[in-house]
Amino acid sequence: xxxxxFQCQETAGGTGCTRRGVCGKESEVANIQxxxxxxxxxxxxxxxxxxxLEIENPKVNKFIxxxxxxxITNANFDKADFIRKIKEGFxxxxxxxxxxxxxxxxxxxxxxxxxxxxxxxxxxxxxxAGSAEVGVLATQDExxxxxxxxxxxxxxxxxxxxxHAFNLGFENPEIYAFMQKGLALIADDYLSAxxxxxxxxxxxxxxxxxxxxxxxxxxETYGHPVMxxxxxxxxxxxxxxxxxxxxxxxxxxxxxxxxxxxxxYTHGEMLPANYYPAFxxxxxxxxxxxxxxxxQNEEFEKFNGPILMTTNCIIPPRDSYRDRVFTTGTVGYxxxxxIPDRKPGQAKDFSEIIVLAKKSLPPVELEKGEIIGGFAxxxxxxxxxxxxxAVQSGVLKKFLVMAGCDGRMKSxxxxxxxxxxxxxxxxxxxxxxxxxxxxxxxxxxIEGIPRVLDAGQCNDSYSLAVIALKLKxxxxxxxINQLPISYNIAWYEQKAVIVLLALLYLGVKNxxxxxxxxxxxxxxxxxxxxxxxxxxxxxxxxxxxxxxxx
Numbered sequence: 076x077x078x079x080x081f082q083c084q085e086t087a088g089g090t091g092c093t094r095r096g097v098c099g100k101e102s103e104v105a106n107i108q109x110x111x112x113x114x115x116x117x118x119x120x121x122x123x124x125x126x127x128l129e130i131e132n133p134k135v136n137k138f139i140x141x142x143x144x145x146x147i148t149n150a151n152f153d154k155a156d157f158i159r160k161i162k163e164g165f166x167x168x169x170x171x172x173x174x175x176x177x178x179x180x181x182x183x184x185x186x187x188x189x190x191x192x193x194x195x196x197x198x199x200x201x202x203x204a205g206s207a208e209v210g211v212l213a214t215q216d217e218x219x220x221x222x223x224x225x226x227x228x229x230x231x232x233x234x235x236x237x238x239h240a241f242n243l244g245f246e247n248p249e250i251y252a253f254m255q256k257g258l259a260l261i262a263d264d265y266l267s268a269x270x271x272x273x274x275x276x277x278x279x280x281x282x283x284x285x286x287x288x289x290x291x292x293x294x295e296t297y298g299h300p301v302m303x304x305x306x307x308x309x310x311x312x313x314x315x316x317x318x319x320x321x322x323x324x325x326x327x328x329x330x331x332x333x334x335x336x337x338x339x340y341t342h343g344e345m346l347p348a349n350y351y352p353a354f355x356x357x358x359x360x361x362x363x364x365x366x367x368x369x370x371q372n373e374e375f376e377k378f379n380g381p382i383l384m385t386t387n388c389i390i391p392p393r394d395s396y397r398d399r400v401f402t403t404g405t406v407g408y409x410x411x412x413x414i415p416d417r418k419p420g421q422a423k424d425f426s427e428i429i430v431l432a433k434k435s436l437p438p439v440e441l442e443k444g445e446i447i448g449g450f451a452x453x454x455x456x457x458x459x460x461x462x463x464x465a466v467q468s469g470v471l472k473k474f475l476v477m478a479g480c481d482g483r484m485k486s487x488x489x490x491x492x493x494x495x496x497x498x499x500x501x502x503x504x505x506x507x508x509x510x511x512x513x514x515x516x517x518x519x520x521i522e523g524i525p526r527v528l529d530a531g532q533c534n535d536s537y538s539l540a541v542i543a544l545k546l547k548x549x550x551x552x553x554x555i556n557q558l559p560i561s562y563n564i565a566w567y568e569q570k571a572v573i574v575l576l577a578l579l580y581l582g583v584k585n586x587x588x589x590x591x592x593x594x595x596x597x598x599x600x601x602x603x604x605x606x607x608x609x610x611x612x613x614x615x616x617x618x619x620x621x622x623x624x625x
Contacts, residue, residue: 078102079211081594082228083148084567085482090594098149099391106204107157108146112227112258113209114164115142117190118171119258121182125175126252132174136251138167139258140241143234144405148568149368149388153407158200165193187262214264221597222271223261225572228595229278230254232573235320235386236285236534238405242323245292253281272603279580282573286537290451293322298352299453300531305349306362307515308443310338313435315428316364316378318342318371319385320532321404322351327422328383329357337432340364342374343388344508347531350449363446364438367481367511375400380435381428383414387568399435401428446514448529450504452541461524463549466559471521472500473624474560478536478574479509480567486590487512490565492616494518494527498624502526504542507533507574509565536574540581555582561623562586563613566593579608587623589613 076093080086085097096105115138122135142160145151168190175182188208194200207213214220237250260266260274294300315337317328325341325348332339338361341348346363348354365374368388375382375392381399384406392400392408403414403423417423455462465471475497481487494503494513503513503526510529518526530538547555566575566588578586585608592601592612604610613619 078105080105081211082224082569084480084591084593085484086594089591100152101154103201103204104152104154104157106210107154107161107200109210110200110204111142111157111161111164112146113189114161114168115139116258116262117187117192118164118168119255120186120190120262121168121171121175122255123259124180124182125171125178126255128175128178128180130171130174130178131248132171134167135171135255136248137241138164139251139254140234140238141405143231143254144238144386145407147231147235147387147570149390150386150405151407152389152391153409155409156407158197161194161200189262216264217597218268218599219264219266219271221595221600222268222275224595225275225576225600226257226261226271226278228569228572229275229282229576230257231569232571233278233282233285235570236289236573239321239323239534240285240289240292242321243292243296245288245295247284247288250281250285250288253277275576276580278573279576279578282577283537283540283580285573286534286577289534290537293351294453297322297326297354300347300350300449300451301352302447302454303350303449304445304447305346306445307364307441308362309340309364309438309440310361311437312336312338312359313432314338314340314361314364314378314380314438315432316340316342316375316380316382316438317345317385318368318382319387319404319406320344320534321385322348324383324385324403324423325354327417328425328428329354329360330422331425332359332429332432333357335359335429335433337380337429340378340438342382343368344532345385347448347529347535350451350531365441367508369481369483374441377439377441379438381431383425383428399431442515444515447525447527448514448531450525450528451530451535452538452545455528455530455538455542456545458524459545459549461522462546465522465524466550470500471502471524472498472559474502474504474558475623476504476539476560476562476564477509477513478504478506478530478533478539479565480533480571481508481511481565482567482590484590487565489590489613489616490563491516493563493619496616496620499526501624502528504528504530504539504560506530506535506539507571512565533570533574536577540578543583544581556584563619563623564588565590579604579610583608585609585611587611587613587619
């Protein structure tokens with residue numbers, strides 16, 4: 076095999092991509108991504124030791140979250156970006172190593188290869204990236220490999236949320252410390268399977284911390300999301316389509332397009348930007364265009380104007396619109412124009428995108444109407460009296476958490492059918508792009524409460540946890556699992572993994588995960604999760620409805 080990757084739900088054959096990623100990632104890119112993670116483990120060994128001597132290096136912290144985020148599925152396909160990042164990593168490693176030495180720290184004991192290797196040119200990079208000690212399969216024991224990858228993917232998701240908070244000026248050093256501790260601990264094979272299980276659950280703890288940090292960053296910067304009716308039609312002006320998750324990019328784009336005659340539309344996971352009060356002051360911010368990430372080829376072609384990708388998920392663009400796609404942040408694709416990171420005290424420069432937009436035709440209309448969202452924890456708790464009354468009177472019998480990711484598999488139609496068949500006394504709690512499977516259905520209301528309560532992006536799954544904990548308190552229950560809530564979660568990539576680990580850390584049991592269980596869960600590790608948390612998969616809509624509504 077020329078590569079091995081099984082970090083996403085759509086991995087080839089449900090076991091692993093070995094020649095080319097289902098996502099479109101070439102084998103040499105997959106291997107160089109593994110090499111970057113390998114280097115992060117080596118850097119983390121030094122930074123952990125330095126932290127014991129009260130040395131905190133901001134360059135290390137930023138490098139680690141950037142690197143982990145870059146390797147998330149559908150974030151970056153540009154090998155040159157990873158070569159540059161690895162070269163930067165050599166410099167970062169030498170700096171933290173020097174700081175450790177100057178403080179009297181030990182570096183004389185035997186170090187693993189990831190802490191010492193160095194490469195001069197691209198041929199050296201390729202040779203090392205393809206070697207046996209670098210990739211996923213370097214760990215021979217299947218169960219240890221499974222647990223180590225579960226930690227790795229949790230850290231990748233955590234890094235994404237931490238980076239969005241960082242961009243808004245919010246940090247938590249304890250999260251950085253855990254990420255680097257986790258990477259250092261999985262650099263070798265000396266941890267037992269039981270110790271790795273403990274590390275997985277600790278990852279969930281810091282996943283909660285990362286999502287709480289981002290929630291604070293978003294709400295203190297832009298206000299708490301409010302119930303909003305979002306236009307899904309078009310206007311006659313040329314437009315810019317912004318996709319991804321980064322609200323700082325959203326803010327700067329809106330500021331720079333003010334009074335230009337160019338409208339701004341959200342796409343995919345940027346839809347929840349429509350819920351924040353701070354963005355409602357822009358009259359040229361006109362709504363959402365399109366659906367989940369996997370429909371880009373069709374929808375981007377029809378948009379006519381430029382598209383800005385702020386985070387994953389980008390898919391290989393068609394020639395018909397690739398000259399209109401711009402990337403920024405951790406996103407990269409060969410041949411696309413990349414908007415550089417902001418300099419200290421300055422905004423990113425989106426002028427090239429705006430110039431192109433002014434020359435573009437208006438978008439082709441895909442649909443008309445509105446969708447309702449904005450039900451993060453603050454908004455739902457504002458409706459608490461109404462919600463509690465509905466529960467206590469029996470007109471609202473069950474909440475179904477259907478958060479997570481969407482994807483290309485036809486089997487994901489399951490989630491649309493599941494939503495359609497839910498009885499009228501149930502409410503869906505959602506976050507992430509999984510909602511696109513049912514957020515445009517006319518599911519009605521229960522005494523003024525919409526039957527789909529969209530909290531926002533995948534990181535806003537934190538809001539769903541806050542809502543559940545508050546309901547537990549108000550209803551006087553001892554255990555979160557006594558709530559009238561069932562979990563039918565869809566996953567695709569690593570941000571969904573950290574959400575799952577966070578829920579497990581909070582003690583949530585009986586989660587059903589689909590459309591398939593992760594390929595990186597070995598049979599024994601899957602059994603541990605089943606025994607400890609009663610984690611399960613999905614079967615068919617009718618049987619699962621009976622089970623989850625019981």
